[in-house]
Amino acid sequence: HLIRLGAPFDRALDGKLRLGLEAAHSRRRIVHAAGDATGRELFSALLAVARRTRSITIMEGATALRLVVAEGGVVGLLAVLHSGVFALPTRRVVLATGGIGGLFGETTNPLSSYGHGLALAACAGAELADLEFVQFHPTALDTPRQPMPLISEAVRGEGAVLVDEYGHRFLAAIPGAEFASRDVVARAIANQLAAGHRVYLDARRRLGQKFAKRFPAIDAACKQAGIDPAMEPIPVRPAAHYHMGGVAVDAEGRSSVGGLWACGEVACTGLHGANRLASNSLSEAIATAAWVAASVAGTSTGRQWPRLPAVFPLRPDPSPLRQLVSNALGIFRNGKALREAIPTLLPIAVGETATADPALVALLIAIAALRREESRGSHYRSDFPGREAAALPSRLTLCTAFESAVALSWQRSERSR
Incomplete structure (x- = not known):
């Protein structure tokens, strides 16, 4: 239905929808648009349809x-x-x-x-x-910027791992590790932060220079904060995300x-x-x-x-x-x-x-x-x-x-x- 309305979902070389893996899912089943800008792309497509529909009156600013x-x-x-x-x-x-x-x-x-x-x-x-x-997303970009840029779980789906300032994977002993449910990962990160540690999402090994192409919006947000995800780990912390x-x-x-x-x-x-x-x-x-x-x-x-x-x-x-x-x-x-x-x-x-x-x-x-x-x-x-x-x-x-x-x-x- 969304495709018929103009939503430009990402596709693989064979033309099939490209499916991503995210937390607590057992297999790849997530579709994205423009890499990591799914919400923006869907909003643009649906807004365009609404503007073309004569029975809809949009009152902007009301x-x-x-x-x-x-x-x-x-x-x-x-x-x-x-x-x-x-x-x-x-x-x-x-x-x-x-x-x-x-x-x-x-x-x-x-x-x-x-x-x-x-x-x-x-x-x-x-x-x-x-x-x-109230759901807290485990990995928001840890900078003073508000609202906090979201570091999508799709990054972990592509192999990125959560580490402390010493490079230790503190989730390794938890069932599911980086793919545990959001509440489990958010609490684990919050406990690390409360103990005085920093928490990072490290995508260097699995994504490296491919990061910018796969996640252009996240890459731009990180670089705006002075962080190059291809060369250094991304500082993250939980943030209120969904109700x-x-x-x-x-x-x-x-x-x-x-x-x-x-x-x-x-x-x-x-x-x-x-x-x-x-x-x-x-x-x-x-x-x-x-x-x-x-x-x-x-x-x-x-x-x-x-x-x-x-x-x-x-x-x-x-x-x-x-x-x-x-x-x-x-x-x-x-x-x-x-x-x-x-x-x-x-x-x-x-x-x-x-x-x-x-x-x-x-x-x-x-x-x-x-x-x-x-x-x-x-x-x-x-x-x-x-x-x-x-x-x-x-x-x-x-x-x-x-x-x-x-x-x-x-x-x-x-x-x-």
Whole structure:
């Protein structure tokens, strides 16, 4: 389907799709475009199709502020453009807003990706699922640049290895080594860094001078930082990368709120469980978008002008929260840090500052992380390192999250007296 839409996937000399190997996969099954620029190439192809489609109107620069809900269903959308706030009457809204990486101090995501769609859905009353599962990619380029350039797992798929400053392969004793799942590799690297070591991805032996041709975007990012991957190892560290949790949806992408669908990273379809496999996110986004489109097409387009609220939320700014979120919701979590973070986030989340919506999303994730007293997939609790026998999903709404946060805040204030 993507090829028909113009996506230029890489091919071998015989014309067949070139397949790559990535972490936790048992064989080569990953397709790429322009070497290591798959996302950019897919975006360009899909955007070109959207611009040619007469039934699609693209409003560049517009930011959704709130969904307007009446009698359990969506009736409109409030948004802001440079000309001001405006309302769109509609009974059908699809959220496809991406992830939450911008809440963290170190991320591969755009810094503005704070969980915008989660805030919209939560404030509309939608049920949210598995929010505690945040994936940290093991190998982001360790430089001050933000967002951090991603050093794709495909580099390890071509034979690169992870070493410390002495050249020691510290993953060699772990099952799967460099191809272990992302949570395992990320924790191993984080432990090395915490012990005062540096961590590098060494591609010199297996790729050498072929690196620039095979991974042109990564090569350019490294050279911009003064590193030549053909001649020296690449410094890496984990960074927030993907959110398995999201708006709880059914097989057609429908949320618990009438007229509201979600697909892509903002949705929780359950396809990724607690620990997404490399490169499965684009496949999920394409597949679920088709299901959502079919579902939306079969519903009413009735309109009703929404009533505008008296107060509009400001354009969000997650930057003041990043240190707090990184400390409480990073690779290693514990109940003490979570119980301290939640009462701090609550008054910000219910306020009227630009940090309110990002704080709301962080609060929801923290509540979910505190409730899951086990370690599973990307969610690791140092105070509960074991895994329960039953893999139970988690569910919450804005109302239940606020109830938990208020109770924790009250307990904290009582103890401080």
